Amino acid sequence: MSLMSIIFAGILTYFTRMTMVALISREMLGDKVKAVLEYVPSAVFPAIIFPGIFINDYGTFIEMNDPKIFGALVAVIVGYFSKNIIATILAGLVSYWFLIFVIFS
C-alpha cells in the first residue's frame, strides 16, 4: 500500500461526494427526478444492511438459523416502535449476544 494509491482513492472518493453537490443546480433536476430522489435512503441503505446480515466474513450466505437474522428482526421491531436509534442498535446487539453467548454456547 503506497501513499500514492491512498491519495488516488481519496481523490476519487472526494469527487463522488463533491460532484453532485457542486455541479448540479435546482433547474437541472426535473420534478420527476426529484420525486425519485425522495427514495434514495430506502434505495441505498438496504445494500449495506442485507449483506451485513446475510453474508459472513468469507463472502458466503449464512444459515437461516443464524443469530444475526434474529438480532436484526428484534432491531426492526424495537426501532419501529421506539423510534430511538440507540435502543435499536442495543436491542439488535443484545439479542444477538444472548443467542451466541447464552443459547448456542
Added chain:
Amino acid sequence: MLSKKQLFTKGMLDISPHMLSVIPFGIICGAIGVELGFNPYLVYAMSFIIFGGASQIVFLQLLSGGASSLVAVTSVGIINSRHLLYGAVLSEYLEKLSFFKKLLISYVIVDQGFAESNKFFKKNRSEEYLHYHLIGTGCTMWVCWQIATLSGIILGSFVPEELGLKFAIPLTFIAIVVQDLKKIDHVIVMITCGLSSLLFFDAPFKSYIIISPVIALFVASLLLRLKK
C-alpha cells in the same frame, strides 16, 4: 429561525447515537490495517484522505490479498459512488452556498450524516443556515472516526472479536430506514435493493453497492408512475 450554532449542535446531537456503532467499527478498521501488516501511518492516512469506513476496509483487504493498486482504487471509487446519489439529494438544500463552500462541505458528507441531515432538511426547509446541520453531522463523524481508527491502530483490536461488533453497522442503518417501513412503496424499494445486493454481491469491484440502488430507484420510478 435557528442560529448557525443551534443548527450545528442539532446536527451533532442527531448523529451522535450512531457513534455507538461507528466507534467500534473505526477501532476494528484501524486494528485490521495494522494486523494485516501495513504501515500504521499509512493506515491512519486513509482515515484522513479517504474517510469512508467500508471502503477503507475493502482497500486494506484487497491489497493484503494481493490485488493490484488499480483494482483497490477502482473498488474504493465504486463503493463510494453512492455518494453521487446523496449529493443529488442534498444539492437542492445546498444550492445557495458559494462554490467554495460546496467544495469544503463535500468532504464531510457520509452515510449517516446524509441520512440524518436529509431528515432534518425535509422538515425545516425554510431555515436559512440549513447547511450548518450537515456540517454538524459531518464534523462529529469526522472527529469520532479519526479518534476511533487511531485508537485501533495504536492499541490494536481491544474490542473483543467474539462480540461481533461489525454487526452494529447494519443495525445502525436499520435504525435509519425503519420508520419508512410504514410506507408500502418504500418497503418495496427497500426489498428490491436488499435482494439485489445479495444477488449481485459477487459482482466485480463490489459494484453491488451501486447496482442495487440503481435497480431500486428504477422500481421507485415505476411505482411513482403507478401512483398517478
